Amino acid sequence: MSELPKLPKVYAAISMPLEGMNRLRKLCQVTVNDRDQDPTRQEFLDGARGMDALIIYPQVTVDKELLDTAGPQLKVIGTFSVGLDHIDINLCKKRGVKVGHTPDVLTTATAEAGVNLVMATARRIQECIRAVKDGVWGTVWDNAMWLAGKEIAGSVIGIVGLGRIGLAIAKRLAAFEVSKILYTGRNSRPESAESIGAEFVTFDQLLEQSDFVIVACSANDSNKGLFNAAAFKKMKNTAILVNISRGVVVDQDALYNALKSGEIGAAGLDVTTPEPLPTSSPLLTLPNCLVTPHNAPCTVTTRNAMCELTVDNILTGLEGRPLKAPAF
Amino acid sequence: MSELPKLPKVYAAISMPLEGMNRLRKLCQVTVHEGNQDPTRQEFLDGARGMDALIVCPKTMTVDKELLDTAGSQLKVIVTHSVGLDHIDIDLCKERGVKVGHTPDVLTTATAEQGVALLMATARRIQECIRAVKDGVWGTVWDNAMWLAGKEIAGSVIGIVGLGRIGLAIAKRLAAFDVSKILYTGRNLRPESADPIGAEFVTFDQLLEQSDFVVVACSVNDSNKGLFDEAAFKKMKNTAILVNISRGVVVDQDALYNALKSGEIGAAGLDVTTPEPLPTSSPLLTLPNCLVTPHIATCTVTTRNAMCELIVDNILAGLEGRSLKTPAFLY
Numbered sequence: 001m002s003e004l005p006k007l008p009k010v011y012a013a014i015s016m017p018l019e020g021m022n023r024l025r026k027l028c029q030v031t032v033n034d035r036d037q038d039p040t041r042q043e044f045l046d047g048a049r050g051m052d053a054l055i056i057y058p059q060v061t062v063d064k065e066l067l068d069t070a071g072p073q074l075k076v077i078g079t080f081s082v083g084l085d086h087i088d089i090n091l092c093k094k095r096g097v098k099v100g101h102t103p104d105v106l107t108t109a110t111a112e113a114g115v116n117l118v119m120a121t122a123r124r125i126q127e128c129i130r131a132v133k134d135g136v137w138g139t140v141w142d143n144a145m146w147l148a149g150k151e152i153a154g155s156v157i158g159i160v161g162l163g164r165i166g167l168a169i170a171k172r173l174a175a176f177e178v179s180k181i182l183y184t185g186r187n188s189r190p191e192s193a194e195s196i197g198a199e200f201v202t203f204d205q206l207l208e209q210s211d212f213v214i215v216a217c218s219a220n221d222s223n224k225g226l227f228n229a230a231a232f233k234k235m236k237n238t239a240i241l242v243n244i245s246r247g248v249v250v251d252q253d254a255l256y257n258a259l260k261s262g263e264i265g266a267a268g269l270d271v272t273t274p275e276p277l278p279t280s281s282p283l284l285t286l287p288n289c290l291v292t293p294h295n296a297p298c299t300v301t302t303r304n305a306m307c308e309l310t311v312d313n314i315l316t317g318l319e320g321r322p323l324k325a326p327a328f
Numbered sequence: 329m330s331e332l333p334k335l336p337k338v339y340a341a342i343s344m345p346l347e348g349m350n351r352l353r354k355l356c357q358v359t360v361h362e363g364n365q366d367p368t369r370q371e372f373l374d375g376a377r378g379m380d381a382l383i384v385c386p387k388t389m390t391v392d393k394e395l396l397d398t399a400g401s402q403l404k405v406i407v408t409h410s411v412g413l414d415h416i417d418i419d420l421c422k423e424r425g426v427k428v429g430h431t432p433d434v435l436t437t438a439t440a441e442q443g444v445a446l447l448m449a450t451a452r453r454i455q456e457c458i459r460a461v462k463d464g465v466w467g468t469v470w471d472n473a474m475w476l477a478g479k480e481i482a483g484s485v486i487g488i489v490g491l492g493r494i495g496l497a498i499a500k501r502l503a504a505f506d507v508s509k510i511l512y513t514g515r516n517l518r519p520e521s522a523d524p525i526g527a528e529f530v531t532f533d534q535l536l537e538q539s540d541f542v543v544v545a546c547s548v549n550d551s552n553k554g555l556f557d558e559a560a561f562k563k564m565k566n567t568a569i570l571v572n573i574s575r576g577v578v579v580d581q582d583a584l585y586n587a588l589k590s591g592e593i594g595a596a597g598l599d600v601t602t603p604e605p606l607p608t609s610s611p612l613l614t615l616p617n618c619l620v621t622p623h624i625a626t627c628t629v630t631t632r633n634a635m636c637e638l639i640v641d642n643i644l645a646g647l648e649g650r651s652l653k654t655p656a657f658l659y
Contacts, residue, residue: 006560016473037467097398108480112448120445131614132606135607137606146624171503171504175501275466275467277461290454291461295452295457295478303474304427
């Protein structure tokens with residue numbers, strides 16, 4: 001292993017599990033934003049100035065201003081995510097700044113969160129919790145249909161984006177005796193799809209046929225606001241939308257209207273615009289809209305693994321070696 | 329098909345989906361307990377008097393000597409809106425020649441899905457997530473990336489108490505989650521069910537000690553009331569999650585409260601409680617790591633309609649003196 005320069009400087013915009021951070025601290029001079037809040041833009045710029053490496057996450061944008069502020073000595077950025085839409089990748093390439101991320105280690109936890117949202121919305125868990133706590137249980141029966149949910153068995157699953165995470169979700173749902181699994185995206189993925197018998201269709205076909213629409217694609221310019229009023233119109237009235245991708249893929253005003261009017265059945269969102277979602281958001285008034293605080297990758301196992309991988313990315317980048325999990 | 333007697337009388341202690349009920353109404357004189365509350369004991373007895381058939385469900389409608397005496401000797405068939413039979417004195421019904429039907433199989437899938445839903449919801453702390461978003465806590469806590477960190481199903485040990493139809497359906501689904509292993513326990517080995525999914529038979533204590541998720545899917549009988557008591561919770565891992573879709577009586581709720589409060593176990597997801605409904609004052613409802621759903625495991629549109637159709641089939645068969653479609657026992 002080539003020798004590390006004396007105490008390279010690392011700024012971490014977020015704190016991470018202590019075990020992994022301590023490994024980094026043995027070899028680097030680490031400054032951490034260890035408050036519970038995101039750094040402000042100014043705090044982030046100030047923290048980045050003069051650094052050899054940065055640890056960031058999707059709330060923090062890497063653009064020309066950031067790279068200029070950090071300085072030409074910046075060698076590597078490690079993002080605590082698999083998503084890269086908050087980073088100007090082309091500019092990093094141009095300036096010779098390596099970028100690492102955390103694919104694969106977070107696939108399982110994120111897929112489990114996706115399935116969890118499917119089941120929680122199908123069985124109206126949010127309404128169930130309220131009904132029990134408000135004492136409604138026992139006062140409504142509705143011809144045996146009170147709080148009747150939606151079965152996964154016999155349903156059509158539609159995955160938007162059959163990448164690592166989308167495929168992992170599909171594999172799990174395949175054990176629930178679903179009717180079929182459809183997927184859509186920019187390219188068909190025959191190797192992945194064949195393993196689970198998933199069928200490639202157009203976006204519109206997926207919307208029209210699916211009982212559960214699961215958004216697991218990476219976000220890019222072509223799919224911002226993909227789920228708009230027109231898309232919700234094409235979906236079944238009983239369909240459930242689950243989004244574990246990025247908030248920007250969904251037009252939230254259109255979603256609110258679609259849920260309120262019964263254009264679609266329900267939604268489960270782990271990602272929103274903005275994040276955190278303000279408590280005043282009208283989405284939070286809807287019994288059929290379940291929002292979780294962007295914690296799909298957040299299990300003890302996976303957070304530790306993400307931390308270790310980020311530290312590996314930083315150390316290899318500082319040593320001038322190929323990153324463990326490079327973005328490019 | 330033998331001819332039905334003129335307008336046999338049916339009392340339904342619960343209302344059911346209208347389509348199925350209308351089929352019954354074409355052939356019988358049906359009285360339904362309307363409204364959203366269960367009938368009181370007296371209302372149930374009064375409703376049953378003189379009936380040829382009864383439709384009941386496990387809530388308050390106990391079928392015992394008093395009920396059978398009140399109904400009268402003309403009673404031919406009782407069908408329960410459940411697979412469970414612990415609210416019915418089966419031996420007495422047999423003795424008196426009253427056929428009993430129930431709704432196995434049609435409700436297996438919905439119940440299994442609810443079991444998995446509860447397991448996932450508790451693993452990922454959905455109840456706390458919902459609160460954190462609505463209370464504006466999101467964005468104010470990070471905790472070194474561990475805020476609201478959940479438990480992974482992958483790599484975990486699943487323990488199924490009761491590998492019957494429902495337990496097996498749950499195990500099959502969880503087998504797709506890269507679990508480490510599936511254990512099961514019960515009164516008997518079930519190699520036909522267990523072998524295809526590689527489930528391993530262990531003692532109750534072994535299951536408690538080794539499992540990350542303990543799923544209670546057994547039928548209830550005298551031997552397993554209060555099975556989950558203080559001693560059981562002590563044997564479980566501190567991080568273990570209990571899911572109960574069986575019957576409330578299988579769990580000692582005071583012991584459960586203590587175990588959750590003290591960290592003896594990690595969390596619980598309950599679709600069944602004692603009593604039902606669970607009073608809003610129950611201390612279990614103060615715990616962020618206790619998720620209670622209102623006994624709706626069988627409640628999907630598909631399944632409730634299927635249960636209704638099966639109940640009607642059982643009632644008509646019983647009234648015609650034929651074998652029931654899904655009898656609780658055979659003569």
